[in-house]
Amino acid sequence: MTNLNPQTILNDLKSRIGNVLTVDGLKAAAKAAARLANQALPGATGAEKAAFAEKWLLAAVEEYDNKIPVLGAFMDLPIIDRLEAAAVRAAVAWGYSAMELDAA
Known part of the structure; x- marks a missing residue:
């Protein structure tokens, strides 16, 4: 995945997550985002790369907020957004660790 078209990035990450947001899907997408x-x-720093990966993975995860209309309204609450962002940061950190292990 080297195409930087925003829709292509989102579609690729969402396809790695699958139809339902699961831990395995999130891990696969996090590794792809990293x-x-x-x-x-x-030429970017590690922090800049992580921020880039987090931005795109969070956008992909947020696409799942409205899959169940009854829950969609609650998923857009600020506390939920912060929890999603924290989970995405942790997933991206895991993705970078997994890449390092693959390279070893």
């Missing part, structure tokens, strides 16, 4: 950040920002 890989994309490394490819797209070769």
Whole structure:
């Protein structure tokens, strides 16, 4: 995934997550987001790459907020958004760790 078209990035990450947001899907998408950040920002710092990966993974995760209309209204609450962002940060950190293990 080296195409930087925003819709292509979102579609790729969502396809890795699957129809239902699961831990395994989130891990697969986090690893893909970390890989994309490394490819797209070769001269950037680790923090800049992580922020890039987090931005795109969070956008993909937020697409799932309205899959169940009854829950959609609650998923847009500020506390839920902060929890989603924290989960995405943790997933991206895991993605970078998994990439390092793959390279070893």
